């Protein structure tokens with residue numbers, strides 16, 4: 562009899578990725594998410610991560626890469642379409658993270674319950690001729706709804722916002738969390754890592770170095786002139802002519818548009834974005850684990866400028882953002898760029914705040 566019950570339980574675990582046990586989920590430290598229920602495949606303890614928009618162009622490769630991350634023990638894939646297929650596919654990978662799929666608004670809260678990290682690539686991408694701001698009307702509503710779910714079911718999670726326009730969607734999430742009384746500015750981060758990844762790549766090409774050895778701080782925001790690569794602070798130390806500086810700055814600022822045009826209507830950056838999102842999520846998880854010296858750029862609540870949000874170099878730790886670094890000495894070209902960036906950023910931030918307060 563006991564043996565029969567064990568077998569039933571084992572079968573239930575094997576099929577759990579498509580039939581998550583919703584009834585016994587609880588908020589925060591959910592007992593149902595403890596090892597015996599979720600960690601069907603064993604492996605070392607890790608973090609619980611949810612991807613919202615997991616069936617999309619970014620979501621799918623992002624889910625694939627997060628499934629290979631040894632710091633992840635539970636991976637929840639949520640979307641409004643196609644999650645069963647993506648979940649079934651990814652769940653066959655022989656890595657230790659247990660994958661569960663959730664589809665549609667009525668499963669959002671179950672997808673979020675007890676998560677340590679929530680990554681949001683949900684929304685529509687750009688088509689040629691569109692700016693990131695043109696996406697505002699659709700994506701603002703999506704990010705608002707998802708943030709309401711987070712406030713309810715995993716208010717202490719670190720949140721990585723990818724959905725554009727990041728310069729407005731991060732303030733939207735902040736306003737939702739403030740309304741719910743759960744806002745912790747250290748835990749809300751807009752993902753600008755793709756700008757850094759591009760900057761590292763393009764600068765390494767110019768210098769003839771391995772991109773993995775190059776570190777370019779990119780500050781400001783994540784759209785056009787708000788993307789401000791600080792080429793005077795590149796590691797390893799180097800210098801550029803004015804012509805090189807202008808070329809590199811423009812290529813980094815327009816990297817997204819370069820991909821949108823090359824894809825000719827089929828969307829925006831997805832593969833390099835998934836890589837960048839995973840690089841950033843991994844840094845957040847290493848911070849949560851307590852690793853020292855985890856420093857990346859992100860769009861966060863900040864007092865580095867007079868604006869309420871600004872992308873800066875931040876140190877990540879057990880509570881999310883533990884330190885925000887000042888901009889350091891800027892050259893004249895960067896100072897002019899900073900003023901332009903701040904002007905545009907102010908409008909985008911206000912637009913996000915107004916969307917929730919209206």
Ligand SMILES: NC(=O)c1ccc[n+]([C@@H]2O[C@H](COP(=O)([O-])OP(=O)(O)OC[C@H]3O[C@@H](n4cnc5c(N)ncnc54)[C@H](O)[C@@H]3O)[C@@H](O)[C@H]2O)c1
Pocket residue numbers: 613614615616617618619620639640641642682683684685686687696700703706707722723724725726727752753754755756783828829830831834
């Ligand atoms: N931060 C960055 O650097 C960066 C870079 C590239 C793209 N993006 C942005 O990422 C977003 C996604 O891009 P993509 O190429 O993956 O788009 P996509 O259309 O391929 O995928 C988006 C996914 O979101 C899902 N979705 C829509 N509404 C949803 C909802 N309410 N809840 C959950 N999921 C929902 C869709 O079903 C789809 O699967 C876009 O806003 C894009 O502009 C950001």
